[in-house]
Amino acid sequence: MTLKVGIIGAGIGGLSAAIALRRAGAQVEIFERSNFKDEIGAAITITPNGMRVLEHFGFDPKTARGVHNKQVRMVDPCTFEDLVVENFSGVEDDYGAPFMFFHRVDLHTALKEMALSADERYPGSPVVIHNGVSVINLNCENGTIVLDNWETFEGDLIVVADGVRTKLIDKITQKDVPLEDLGSSFYRCLIPFSEVNKNPDLAAIFKDQDPGFWVPFDLSTGTFVVTYPCRNGEMLNVAFRHQTKAENEHAVDWNNDTNVQDIISMVGRFNPLVAKLFGLSTSVSVHKLFRREPLETYTRGRAVIIGDAAHPIQPTHAQGAVLAIEEAAALEVLFKDVQNPKRIPERLELYNGILKRRTHVTQLLSDAQPGISSDLRKRADDIWGEGIFPPDAMNFTKPIRDFFYSWDIMKEAENALDPAREMISQTYIVAFITAYLVAGSQAGPCKPSSRITESLVTSDVSTTIGSATATSSVETTTVASSSTYLSNEESSVIITESVSSTETSLPSEETSTTALSTTEGTTTEIATTTEAVTATATTTTSEEPSTIPFIGNGGFDDYDSSIEPWRKYGDVDALSIDSDIKHDGRYSARIEILGHSLLQYSIAQPLRGSITAGVTYTMSAWVRPNPYCFAASLQCTYQSDYSEHYESFILSAADEWTYISSTCSYTQEQIDSGGLYLVIGVVFSNGLGVVNIDTVDFSA
DSSP: OOOEEEEEOOSHHHHHHHHHHHHTTOEEEEEESSOOOSOOOOEEEEOHHHHHHHHHHTOOGGGGTOEEOOEEEEEOTTTOOEEEEEEOTTHHHHHSSOOEEEEHHHHHHHHHHHHHOOOTTSOSOOOEEEESOOEEEEETTTTEEEETTSOEEEOSEEEEOOOTTOSOHHHHHSSOOOEEEEEEEEEEEEEEHHHHTTSHHHHHHHTTOOSEEEEEEETTTTEEEEEEEETTTTEEEEEEEEEOOGGGTTOOSTTEEEOHHHHHHHOTTSOHHHHHHHHTOSOEEEEEEEEEOOOSOSEETTEEEOHHHHOOOOGGGTOHHHHHHHHHHHHHHHHTTOOOGGGHHHHHHHHHHHHHHHHHHHHHHHHSOTTSOOHHHHHHHHHHOTTSOOTTOOTTSHHHHHHHHSOOHHHHHHHHHHHHHTSSOOOOOHHHHHHHHHHHHHHOSOOHHHHHHHHHHHOOSSEEEEEEEEEEEOSSEEEEEEEEEEEOSSOEEEEEEEEEEESSOOSEEEEEEEEEEEETTEEEEEEEEEEEEEOOOOOOOOOOOOOOOSSSOTTSOSSSSOOTTOEEESSOSEEEEESSSOSSSSOEEEEEOTTOOSOEEEEEEEOOSOOOTTOOEEEEEEEEEOTTEEEEEEEEEETTEEEEEEEEEEOOSTTSOEEEEEEEOOOHHHHHHOOOEEEEEEEESSTTOEEEEEEEEEEO
16 A cells, blocks of 8 residues: 655655655655745755755755855954864765755755656656645644645645744644744845956955855854855855844745845944945845744654744754755655555654654754853753763864764664564574473373473473463363463463363363464464373363463562563663562563663563454553653564554653553454564653553453
């Protein structure tokens, strides 16, 4: 089944998401309120972490007339004397991708052509773009959007990418997270270099210089000018950051025209050449800067929000468009070849986990003024821990480049998928089963319990976890069975022996012994032996229900220092018994991942007893997350897949016990495949994550 995806917005983020999800095998439709007529915009910077993704998409920077950024020169606003010069000539070698400038329209056009193209260079089906339509409502749970013409679209996945003015953010967050006016604005214009070169004094600024940023910065007022080339070096992008003027309070969009004389009147503290430079422009736009508090979640149900709609990013480190491109790349990795829509909440949970922490830090660092300590910077440090560049690092210097450009979103997403892909691995304990079968065959036609006892005596590589007996009545046949559960450090074995008889006289009975090996999630029938036994015809009508528990040690109280038969999956540093924090009883299980990057981790144990096809089973647990654990899940698995039902829970109450409960059922085919496990998954935002789990139950 091909996933059906709807994307709201066809900006750089929306088009990048469309390209990514088409590459993942989805059928993608975009709903865009504009008609792409008379597109305008200033230049845009794409740093190596964004270019790495675009090149992965098949993007050729030459088609968008890109310019390689080779340096940054921060200069005195009056004398133009160099204050800070950083050379970027080794950036591509350092980070595996170039540092580029583009005209925003050129980049947008190239991405649009990639999304729509049927060229085999671009995998997947061409994207469909619906222009001139606005989305007026979104139902995240069922993936439905309502258009302003009252038509509806229902998809398996909805991507909200409609920019900073989005009206849909509360659909994701379930509360209003308003924009905050920063009180600053940017004047922007594009000037042909041919016009710049007509003025010898202006031409001298750029003569014999590698292309790059040229930034006159007035530290006393916090205002600055930034220039850089685009369109194969034919155009110069010029911008001026300043305190918002009263008449520009409405300037939310990029295309709010203003008067060139307004700029000239505001750059009086700068060298007069700055005013002359702006005077060459025939068209100037102004737009205000906004911030938004980092969101608690970027996903809900079948929907995800990306780009400026989710997180307005200041141009401080040139990470705004780049972050949207990275988010698109994460969607490609997480939804590659996903065909079952029931997988979507699970994958969106992973998405949220991969990007939430990084996005929060990027937002806060972009809002903070470079080169000084601030509350915003402290918040970023508290979230990330060690590894952020020093507070006094200036823009685009090596520490800042290392932090942003070295981060590889595609690797992060692949790493997050690994535990899910390898949740259940397959190994076999042949030696132990051989020992059991030898012992069993030598015991002869004895009672089931004595045969099991004898096998335990002859095999000291395991320990008994528990045993139980059960009888069940059918119309003409009664089966009496005895099962023992054996485990060593790596595996467990279920050995079942049954005696059957009919209501009429028979010359003999049959005794059947079956050994099932369960190792790290895989249950395998190793052998079944049947022996004829002399018997007297009997009739048994006992209807005593099964006393075999489906799981063991659900309260973590069965042993003073062992979590048996629970097993850990993923890079869990510590899975231990905690006597200080417990929900009920003496202990709880404690999971820690100190020092690791964000991932999903799990504990699991094989289901025991008789699992019946079509029966609805209830699974539940109490979990107590610390502030760095934000989600949990209850899962029934078989072999290397999930059963029909899978549910995740957002944990919003830190350091408090939260009850989670869900249901699942198995088909007979799933039961026959083996590897029936109860899995409890948790997701951490960073390496400080800790969660306690207690009072786990699995019942019919």
